[in-house]
Amino acid sequence: MDEITFKLIKTHVADYYNDNHCLVMLKVLFKDHIEPQKLSKITDTINLLNALYEKSLLSCKDLALLYNAIKLTGHFALQDKIKATWTSFPDVREIAVTKFTEHRQKLMRFGQQVIQTDVGRIDGLYNTPTKNYKDSWEMIHHLEDKNIIKEDMTEFIVRLKQLDLPKAVDALERPIQGIDAAVAPDVIPATPTTELDEDDFNELFTEVSDWWRDHGNIHMLRVLLSEFTTRAKTITLNKIERINTTFDLLGLLQASGLLNKTDIDILVEATNLCGLQGVHEAIAKTVKSPNFDVPYKNFSDHRRKLIALGQQMNTDNMLTIGRLKGIKVNDDTDPFWLILKLEIKGILNEGEKMDKFIELLEGKKMNREVEALRKLSGEPTVS
Template identity: 85%
Template sequence: MDEITFRLIKTHVADYYNDNHCLVMLKVLFKDHIEPQKLSKMKDTIDLLNALYEKSLLSCKDLALLYNAIKLTGHFALQDKIKATWTSFPDVREIAVTKFTEHRQKLMRFGQQVIQTDVGRIDGLYNTPTKNYKDSWEMIHHLEDKNIIKEDMTDFIAKLKQLDLPKAADALEKPKQGPDAAATPTTELDEDDFNELLTEVSDWWAEHGNIHMLRVLLSEFTTRAKTITLIEIEKINTTFDLLGLLKASGLLKQTDIDILVEATNLCGLQGVEDAIAKIVKIPNFKDVQYKNFSDHRRKLIAFGQQMNRSNMVTIGRLRGITVNENTDPFLLILKLEMKGTLAEGEKMDKFIKKLKDKKMDREVEALTKLNGKPTVA
């Protein structure tokens, strides 16, 4: 890579993380690489990247730190933006994390796991008066400075358990996993088993799931697979035919059923595991990495799960869509996507501002903070 291309990539990375309000998260991530006093004064992601460059930790000849950072922050959409400038940029999900300590990796998992209400409870425990942290990253950054969060987190983890925050505690206790430790294993299904798998999953989903939620989820691939369009997804009325669309496009195949496993976890429908287990056993089913669904798509699923019924009516009216309290929220999301309201960037920012103005706090949080696998509200 030449120097000019490297500078362009730095700009893309800085703009992306700034737009997603990730500077404090990056300060938490890079606390072992940059002096704390220097880090605390930084106001822009480009300052952080330049500091890494000055220390020869990041350069046109060595992007390993950037690969690891994208993987740990989970912002995989960024690599697609970088590929537009440098087509050789790899899929960072397949790269082992070697540039960050296990302690730092645990803090990243912790920050992604803790929701805003949890942040408030931890704030109340350690601060009088409370600091009213904007998010988990501001909290972690401050508690590290106070030496409450440190290498030996035995006491802090115990306090999390006393606050009845087991998932937050687990994020700090889990042992290190390899880059593919939680990935879906390669499957070796013959055609009959594969078709039976699709039948079992679609039957289960039809009985227990939500076809509109699945439509929203699979809209992820309307830009990746030229054979799939939003109009086609909207017209299909059965789960089996939706899965058939993925099969026909090559996204779902006998040797790769990752999408099925990720989809069931992402939609909070892990009970379908029993249907899948009839055909193939998936170790670590509930802990798979999301390789096929972007942060944006995961936020839309969380948005639908968190949407208040009365707020849904208001949101529809704001965008000229007729809905009532019995309308499925994911059907509303599909209509909003068709209108372009939920497109990443300026349109999404404008939409979120409208929700903030209407005091729709749960919906705003779903669209602005990624908390790992969402749960059914």
Template identity: 25%
Template structure:
């Protein structure tokens, strides 16, 4: 947002008054959870202005001098009449206004917000107990849901997938549950013949085991995005990775193409946008082929793919049509590495590092995998077999099974 645009500043100041107080701050955090970063969503109370400001940054770009539609969406969703009136005045008085009515807030966030509005503090004890938590550790149901949606980073207890949403909905009172049920009914049913065991995510939201075909609906080769739409897609998807704090996990995934990438940049860069730029230079991704960009989201288990694709369609209304495809076989090894890293505990990470005499303690499981790849631990069958034996000899059979 250009400095000195006081008309927009005045609008945000007025909305800051409308959404003042801890309760309305909770509303905003819930609604904007998919957009804001973890530190911006911390349990500490923030003002509406503090939550709106990041939406003006170029990296997100959902609020600009000529587009305040997301603010209007929030005002309508929360039924704040004074906010709707004030935003309407701003739009009417803004020359060159070009915001469109495409929804920025996902159906899941809308449904979750509406549901939580009807959950009382007295109900929290039983809901928390179901997840083995003490309600005394949480200020209110909004704070507790924030915990569910950020738990363990890679093992969320609540997200937009059918199984986890249904699990949470069954704990709610009738009115709250009905609000979530509208969203659940819009999702495709969980596949029972080839899908994962009960209690896990749907097949579209996590990688399949070896030999299993993962069917996902999305766009692919044969159409060309405009340079502007392609750029917006890369910027927005990059923000997902940054927001979830999974930069090293992304490095493991795109390590599939390490022979074509600048190794120094791959190892040291912590900006997902620049990592995707590494893929663009050799032509792995581009306006005519966004396959890898989307496949990385699937393999990285970035929540519900259906939800992510719906969001992309809102960013880019002209995004090409979807079709059924399978994740290519060349991702099989990467999927095994992701499953290995996902189940690797902190103590096991340290133990493996010491057994293999790594030069430094890896900061997380994904950095451990990157270091193992650098040591060529998985480079051929013989070396992989040696690593599997090392795991079994040290009572890590469950991890060894990921590679067998």
């Protein structure tokens, strides 16, 4: 790669991460590579990249740090932008993480999994008055500066357990394992099923987002996206809970690489799973002879059951479940909003916790809800 191409790539990377408001996340990621005093003065991604360049950690002859950074942040859509400048740019999913310690990788996983309400609770434990962190990255960055988050995480994890934050604890305790630690294998894109140019893909994305906004259920979309919180680094419960537009929620799929111009099956599957076949018209406006009869390869049996649960839950039962689980609901609460809250609390996890939840429903004679969680509907057959 020549120097000009390298500078263009740096510019694309900086613009992308700036547009996605990722500077503090990148400061957390590169905290082991740049001196604290210098890092604190950086206000733009391009300056951060230049700091790495000045230390010979990133250059036209060695992009390994960039490959690892994209993999750990999970912003795989950035690859397509870079490939427009340099076609030899590899699929970073297949590259081992070698430039970041296990501790740093765990902190990245922690930041992506902890939700904003949990950030507030951690803030209240460690700060008086509270700092009111705007997100998990600001919290991690500050707590590292205070030496509360450090290489030996034992004490911090104990405090998270006392706060009853199981997902945060799991993110820090679960070992990092090999090349697939940052991205699960099933995030790797499937064999291309269609081929759209950039303009057609953008039109398709806008049409589907607008349709879902006008006719769909944004809380149902949130529950759908929760499927990918353990498989795609850019999709976190924190983001799902905070984002308030269908365009930006579906944008999480695009940023993760799960939805792209060569594979739109995830949109079709979501449509079929939620019974929103009106989206087919939006897809058909752009895609020639689209295939709407696809198997479920992106959504697990567990996720399909949760969607069925939301579709079957009536108002009285929703109120009862909310009271039993300490979640404030009313007659206007959406069942899928309640399901998302139950997921955040770990009540709807697969396995023993789900079995206990089903037993609770059985004891309350919620037969329709029990059937939704026990019986899985077949693969779609859509005309």
